[in-house]
Amino acid sequence: MQTDPDIVVIGGGNAALCAAMTAAEAGARVLILETAPKPYRGGNSRHTRNFRCMHSGPHGPLVESYSEEEYFADLLKVTAGKTDEHLARLAIRTSEECLPWMIEHGVRFQPSLSGTLSLARTNAFFMGGGKSLVNAYYRTAAKLGVEVLYEAAVTHLELEGDKITRVDFTYEGQKKSLSPKAVVVASGGFQADTDWLTRAWGEPAKNFLIRGTPYNRGIVLADLLDQGVESVGDPTQCHAVAIDGRAPKFDGGIVTRLDCVPFSIVVNKDAQRFYDEGEDTWPKRYAIWGRLVAGQPDQVGYVIIDSKSLNLFMTSVFPPLKADTLEDLADMMGLPPDKLRATVDEFNAACGDDSNFHPTELDNVATTGITPAKTNWARPINEPPYYGYSLRTGVTFTYLGLKVDDHAQCSTASGPIQNLWAAGETMAGSILGQGYLAGFGMTIGTVFGRMAGREAANYAN
Amino acid sequence: MQTDLIQEARRQAEVCNACRYCEGYCSVFPALHAKRAFSDGDITQLANLCHNCRGCYYACQYTAPHEFALNLPQALADVRVDSWESHAWPGGLGKIFQRNGVPIALAALIGFALLFMIARAFGEEGGERYYSVVSHGLLVAIFAPAFLFPLFAIGVGLRDYWKTVGGEKVRLAHVTQAFGAAANMKNLKGGHGDGCNFEDEDRFSHARRAAHQLTMYGFLLCFAATCSGTILHYVFDIQGPHGLFSLPKLFGLPGGVLLAFGTAWMASLKLKSDPELAAQNAWSGEMAFILLLFFIAMSGLALFVAGSSAVMPTILALHLGAVLAFFLLTPYTKMAHGFYRLAALVRDAQSGR
Ligand SMILES: Cc1cc2nc3c(=O)[nH]c(=O)nc-3n(C[C@H](O)[C@H](O)[C@H](O)COP(=O)(O)OP(=O)(O)OC[C@H]3O[C@@H](n4cnc5c(N)ncnc54)[C@H](O)[C@@H]3O)c2cc1C
Ligand code: SF4
Ligand code: SF4
Secondary structure: OOOOOOEEEEOOOHHHHHHHHHHHHOOOOEEEEOOOOHHHOOHHHHHOOEEEOOEOOOEOOEOOOEOHHHHHHHHHHHHOOOOOHHHHHHHHHHHHHHHHHHHHOOOOEEOOOOOOHHHOOOEEEEOOOHHHHHHHHHHHHHHOOOEEEOOEEEEEEEEEOOEEEEEEEEEOOEEEEEOOOEEEEOOOOOOOOHHHHHHHHOHHHHHOEEOOOOOOOOHHHHHHHHOOEOEEOOOOOEEEEEEEOOOOOOOOHHHHEOOOHHHOEEEOOOOOEOOOOOOOOHHHHOOHHHHHHHOOHHHEEEEEEEHHHHHHOOOOOOOOEEEOOHHHHHHHHOOOHHHHHHHHHHHHHHEOOOOOOOOOOOOOOOEOOOOOOOOOOOOOOOOOOEEEEEEEEEEEEEOOEEOEOOOOEEEEOOEEEEEEEEOHHHHHHHOOOOOOOOOHHHHHHHHHHHHHHHHHHHHHO | OOHHHHHHHHHHHHHHHHHOOOOOOOOHHHHHHOOOOOOHHHHHHHHHHOOOOOHHHHOOOOOOOOOOOOOHHHHHHHHHHHHHHHHOOOOOHHHHHOOOHHHHHHHHHHHHHHHHHHHHHHOOOOOOHHHHHOOHHHHHHHHHHHHHHHHHHHHHHHHHHHHHOOOOOOOHHHHHHHHHHHHOOHHHHOOOOOOEEOOOOOOEEOHHHHHHHHHHHHHHHHHHHHHHHHHHHHHOOOOOOOOOOOHHHHHHHHHHHHHHHHHHHHHHHHHHOOHHHOOOOOHHHHHHHHHHHHHHHHHHHHHHHHOOOOOHHHHHHHHHHHHHHHHHHHHHOOOHHHHHHHHHHHHHHHOOO
């Protein structure tokens, strides 16, 4: 681009691409600044698999119907009411028209994946997952004339009065500046900045693993918050799940997920149980275990199962540790063997009749007389070989973000910023106060990304 | 079979089994996700179900530089080529030709030379056109075994393959299902019908499928031309050369054109594609095989054009020499893939998914 672009979009994930394509279709000249190198472009979006979509009848890959009310009720449940109803309903209602739009822009869907039948009605799965979605969007964006710079890290947006007047970034080792007419921020949360996480969470955060991209370090978010741009959300809130403790620090993605907790006992490093492993079906409890593990010493948990449960859950990327006795397993996992033996003995003694055991439903096969109880799927751990996994807290994304209105526009205490919009993870806190609904991240990014692109183009043209 | 190649494919299959994002692309993934652990035979079968469309590479969030370093198309291609090599009978021949272009070219040269020598030595006076260069009896004496032996060798290889992958008794329904999938190259469309990723990174296109269709149907038409010529000769006692509206010509002419176009297109696509996503060190063998087919098609067409001119005997010797090499090498070159792929599809049909 010889002259400055009309619109600079910061970030290269789903929200950024939706904004860029929409703005380019409205006739604006758009430049994407993506801090990641090309193989890692697409942030957390490249790890996703589906998006949650309202629909009044069979819709693309989705079966039956999923009404606004039901969708919103699901959201209320997981957020315990901590959501902005107006923005949430806007996202939900718009999600229906997003699906055909996504197909037009190159995304392909597939039937819900094996092992995820429960989502066939509510969530549309991307064929090939999020990276293929991102690839398709980059192709479409290129056709629309959108330019992309990789390894272009935005460092500062200059806010003068109610306008962004300059975008500073580094590219090919040099400091650069641009003065576009409008800016869309879609650069994600700050979860990859361990220091920031530690400030918010305390020391335990150092042991957290980050499930997605190492590039979402909240640099633009911090820069804008420092300049008085309005924020929303609690810095200690994030979506975190319990994942395999052997996962890499960053970018382990979906394959590090462990589904075995309901059929196990989970102990801490002192070989003590600390929570009801059978409280509810795993998709409903997946997310709370991230916090539970974060609350244990060294932020680590250990899952113990026996051979009769090994084939009841989906495999994950690392095979479990395996031993013929509990003591050997404890040794391999660095747990005190005698204490593990005692915990298991106590648990086994509390198990009763398990003839109604049913792995995919709440079966009320519960323990009696121990705390914490295990209220479903409680079968004694007594058939060698024994298997063990370690658990750590895996952070998906943070919620503290930019506050936007129903036009995706940002503001300061003195009113809207004329030419700044935000979309995706970086403003998800505007809708998600706490908790998370599977597939809602991509809904927020798509809905608000398109909106931000449209508004920015309107302003720039 | 090379255990390190199988082990690497197994490692990657285990990552995919925990991920499943690519489930809709092809028949590899449903077969993969139906298992929790993978025997060597399972991996060999998965490898022969894969047709290297590369969709699952460009879609994968775990490709290098990520430490999981996924490259499923290459891992499966390595096992696949290795499985053709190690099931080839007699043993060892697959290793010579499957990955190497030079021996294929040498074989073709030997074929040419042989045919020239024969033509010189035994060329019969008085026969008409083709048979004035090489006597028909001699042609049959050379080509009948050259055709039957490879078929037998392929049969031995396939029987071995069937054992490896734990195949069951084959029923008609399995075979029809497999041929149905092969006939329209269902899997090459990609799960969404946009084709595969081959010549231009993650862009989906039907080019490879189309080139492969041209090649396959071109080849089958040429083959039908030969068969119909043989039948005309033996059953109806009508001898070549045949008129333009005879069956051998009606099959052969379009067949030759399709085959020439298909292989030329294939070669150009292959030049553009990323060799890092194909079997390691197999490029020259595959390319030589495509070029050999191209040469057969072009020399066959040239023969038609040459009529009874002075260059005809030379062209005929080149053409027949190449055909001879092609037939004999069938079990040991890329040509084997068609047979193994069909076997894999039949095996997959047996799983009843
Ligand atoms: C393993 C995993 C699985 C998930 N699965 C799902 C799912 O199935 N469905 C769902 O809805 N959600 C899912 N999510 C959540 C989902 O990924 C996010 O909600 C969504 O991707 C957010 O999109 P985004 O565009 O806002 O952010 P991202 O996709 O993370 O994009 C942010 C971009 O900004 C760039 N960036 C950051 N800082 C800068 C800077 N200073 N300068 C320039 N560029 C910068 C990054 O490189 C990145 O490209 C998942 C998350 C993870 C980690
Ligand atoms: S190739 Fe990659 S994205 Fe596809 S299933 Fe395997 S691990 Fe998942
Ligand atoms: S390369 Fe294509 S055919 Fe092979 S496994 Fe991947 S998606 Fe399937």
